[in-house]
Structure formats: C-alpha cells, structure tokens
Amino acid sequence: MERNVEVWTLNSSPNRPAFQPSSRLHELSQEEAALYAQLDPQKMPQHVAIIMDGNGRWAGKRSLKRFLGHQQGAESVQFVVETASRINLPFITLYAFSLENNLRRPKSEVNFLMKLLRSYLVGNVRRMNDNNVRMQYIGRIHELPSEVQDTMQWAEEATGGNTGTTLTLALNYGSRSEIVDAARNVITQLIAEAHERGCSLEDLIQVDGLDARLDEHHISNALYTAHMPDPDLVIRTSGEQRISNFLLWQIAYSEIFITDRLWPDFRGIHLLEAIQSYQRRERRFGGLGDSFTDEDLDTLEPASQVAEEIVSELTPKQLAQK
Ligand code: FPP
Numbered sequence: 001m002e003r004n005v006e007v008w009t010l011n012s013s014p015n016r017p018a019f020q021p022s023s024r025l026h027e028l029s030q031e032e033a034a035l036y037a038q039l040d041p042q043k044m045p046q047h048v049a050i051i052m053d054g055n056g057r058w059a060g061k062r063s064l065k066r067f068l069g070h071q072q073g074a075e076s077v078q079f080v081v082e083t084a085s086r087i088n089l090p091f092i093t094l095y096a097f098s099l100e101n102n103l104r105r106p107k108s109e110v111n112f113l114m115k116l117l118r119s120y121l122v123g124n125v126r127r128m129n130d131n132n133v134r135m136q137y138i139g140r141i142h143e144l145p146s147e148v149q150d151t152m153q154w155a156e157e158a159t160g161g162n163t164g165t166t167l168t169l170a171l172n173y174g175s176r177s178e179i180v181d182a183a184r185n186v187i188t189q190l191i192a193e194a195h196e197r198g199c200s201l202e203d204l205i206q207v208d209g210l211d212a213r214l215d216e217h218h219i220s221n222a223l224y225t226a227h228m229p230d231p232d233l234v235i236r237t238s239g240e241q242r243i244s245n246f247l248l249w250q251i252a253y254s255e256i257f258i259t260d261r262l263w264p265d266f267r268g269i270h271l272l273e274a275i276q277s278y279q280r281r282e283r284r285f286g287g288l289g290d291s292f293t294d295e296d297l298d299t300l301e302p303a304s305q306v307a308e309e310i311v312s313e314l315t316p317k318q319l320a321q322k
Contacts, residue, residue, distance in 0.1 A: 020088055020090075021041065021088070022086060022087050022088035024085070024086045024087075024088070025086065025087070027086045028083065028086050028087070028268070029268070029269070031269055032083060032086075032268055032269050032272055035269065035272045035273065035276065036087060036272055038276065039272070039275060039276060039279060040279055043279045044087070044088075044089070044275070045089065045231075045232035045233045045275060045278060046089075046090050046091060046229045046232055047089075047090065047091035047092075047093065047228060047229050047230065047231045047232055047233075048084070048089060048091070048092050048093075048231060048232070048233045048234075048235065048271070048274075048275070049092075049093040049094075049095070049231035049233070049234045049235070049246070049247055049250075049251070049254070050080075050092070050093070050094050050095065050234070050235045050236075050237070051095045051234070051235070051236040051237070051243075051244060051246055052073060052076070052077070052094055052095060052096065052237060052263040052266075053236060053237050053238040053240055053262075053263055054069075054237050054238030054239075054261075054262030054263045054264070055069035055070045055072070055073040055262070055263055055264055056069050057069070057238060057262055058072060058073075058262040058263070058264040058265065059072075066109065067109070067112050069264055070112065070113060070116055071116060072264035073263045073264045074116055074120045075264070076263055076264055076265075076266050076267065077094060077096075077120070078120075078124055078127065079267050079268055080092075080266060080267065080268055080270075080271050081128075081131070081133060081165065081167050082127070082131055082268065083267070083268025083269075083271055083272070084165050084167075084268075084271060085131040085132060085133050085164050085165040086131075086268075087272075088164065088165070089165050090165065090166065090229075091165070091166050091168065091228050091229065091231075092165055092166070092167055092168070093138070093167075093168040093169075093170060093225075093228075093231065093247070094167070094168070094169055094170065095170045095173065095244070095246050096113075096117070096169045096170060096171055097113055097117070097139075097169075097170070097171045097172060097173070098170070098172075098173055098174055098244065098245060098246075099139070099140065099172055099173060099174035099177055099245075100174065100244075100245065101113070102143075102172050114144070114145060114148050117148060117151075117152075117169075117171070118147070118148055118151045121135070121151050121152065121154070121155040122151065122155075125154075125155050125158045125159060128155075128159045128162070128167070129158070129159060129162065131164065131165070132162045132163060132164030132165070133159060133162055133164055133165050133166075133167050134159050134160060134161075134162040134163070134164070134165070134166045134167065135155045135156050135158075135159040135167055135169075136156060136166055136167070136168045136169075137152055137156070137168065137169050137170075137171055138168055138169075138170050138171075138173055138178070138224035138225060139170050139171040139172040139173030139174075139178075139224070140172045140173070140174075140177065140181075141171060141172065143172050144171065144172055152171075166228070168225075168228070170246070170247075173224075173246075174245045175245045175246055175247055175248040175249065176245060176248070178223055178224055178249075179219070179223070179248070179249060181222075181224075182219050182222035182223045183219070183222075185222040186214060186218050186219065186222050190204060190205070190213065219249070220249070223249060223250070225247070225250055230250045230251065230252070230253070230254065231247060231250060231251055231254045232254060232255065232278065232283075233254060233255050233256075233257060233274060233275065233278045234246075234247070234251050234254045234255070234256050234257070235257045235258075235259065235271070235274045236256070236257075236258045236259075237259055237261055237262060237263045237266050238259075238260065238261070238262050238263065239258060239259070239260040240258075241258055253283070253285050253286070255278050255281050255283065257274040257277050257278065259274070
C-alpha cells in the first residue's frame, strides 16, 4: 500500500501547523458543543492516540459473550471518529489489534476480530467519506489474512481523497517490532546506497561519520508513523495503567489520560473531556515550561553560592574525606 509520506519534525508539536478552525461544529451534539466551547482553539491536539480497552469486561458485566463487547467497541470507533472529524482533529490513531493479540488470543476471537474489521470497513466507508475521513493503517499488515488486506486496501483507496481527519488503525501492531522494522529499513537503505556508489558499508559510513548517518530523525522517519506528528495525547480506557507496546518511540512527550470508562461506553463527549484535561496540562518537552519566567531565573541563587552553602553544611569529617 502506498503512503503519502509527508515528513514531520521530531516532537513536531512545538512547531505545530497553524490551527485550522472547523466548519462542522454545528454537527456536534448540544453536550459536545457546550464542552467544545470551553476549549482553547489554539491548544487543540494535532494527534490523539487511543488504547481501546475493556470490550471483554463490558460484555462480561452484562453476561454477554466477549464478541459482543468487540462489536459494541466497533460502534464506539465510528462515534468517536465522527466527533474527531467534526472538531477537525488532524490525526486519530486507534490500537485495534496488537501483535500480541494475534499471537495470544484464541483463534476464534482473532477470526472474529478480523471479520469485524472487514465488516466495519465495508459498512463505514460511506460514512467516512461523508465525514471527509481518510483511512490508513500501521502494523505488520502483510501478515494479516489476504482477504482482510484486500478490504483494507479498498477502504484506504476509497477514502484516499479525503482531506479531513486521518484515522489510523494499528493492526497486528507492536511498537518494539515497529522499531526493529525501522532499524532494518535504515540499514537496508544504507546498504543500497553503498552498493550504488560501489563502496563498502564501512566506507560509506566513514565518509560522513556514523552520527550523520544514524540519528533520531533517521529512526523517526523510518517508523510506520513517519507521515504523522507524534501524538500529543494518549487515551487509555478501562483504567489499566499500561502502554502495552503502543507507539513507544512516538509518545516520549505525549500527555496520558486514563479513564475507567470501558471502550464500548466511550463516546465523542469523552474524547472532548480528555482534550479538556490535556489542555490543563503544562507541556514542557524536557524544558522548564512557559510558567517559568526569566524573573524566576533571577531569583535562583548563583551556582557558586549554592556550592559554598553545601560545603559549609558538611561536617569536618566529611570535608576531610573530600
Ligand atoms: C481490548 O478489549 C480491545 C481489543 C483487543 C480490540 C479492539 C477492537 C475493537 C474496539 C473493535 C474492533 C475495531 C474496529 C476498528 C473494527 P479486551 O478484549 O482486551 O477487553 P478486556 O481487557 O476487558 O478483556
């Protein structure tokens, strides 16, 4: 599947593109519109990633089969994506099926999830087009059954002209294997370049130095997500406090929002609540943050004075040992 690759800078959030106001806010429910009105349009996330968890528990609480929890979970996907598209969220990425799910869940459940995915795509492409949503995927897609891949490709192509929200489903996805795939890609490209130039890999690396040939940008640009900004916000439903091998590289500076709500009960309003919580956070990206001013810096004691104070606190015995 070809991807329209548009390379974003590392931690692209600080260099975010200008805010695009939505012309579809009138399509929000009354409750959603009231909450949206409280949000700061200048601080909207560009990319929200969601770990959809709790389908099984949702079904168990109702004495239903797990399958019905997944079916209800698929309904939530469409509701949440529609709200995302109405507020003009550029990227939403959903963890729909992990490599570990594929390996560790009973075959019958895996088969059901594959069927559900196909019927979701077939049943929702029209609604995606109505909502200007573009469908994409990340993961080891080539390992999925071929009929599932065909339907996925069809849905991607059928929605490929849409310019609103990009919905990315992580399927047969594992973050560690994504990083392994990225490293293999970087090495493969280097070998190809050495071959083209008629020199050895060692010679190629020696010309520019290893630092120039392999840094964070090279890895970032070789990940499945190279065409997207890193997530600003990660939401996990059902209360578990884990990342579960999801976008480990990309979420280095993401804000995390965990809710006890089970995925089949999650709706657009809850997405807006998570965004509201996100907007209250101060993102520092390893720096001191906007609330730390130059005046605060002036009030800090000079390092030499601090050092003197530390020495004067030491006992004579400790000083002798120095
Ligand atoms: C976790 O629930 C969820 C999954 C393993 C799959 C997510 C799938 C869906 C939301 C439905 C299908 C999606 C699409 C796009 C068609 P769990 O089974 O681990 O729940 P539990 O922890 O309560 O058992």
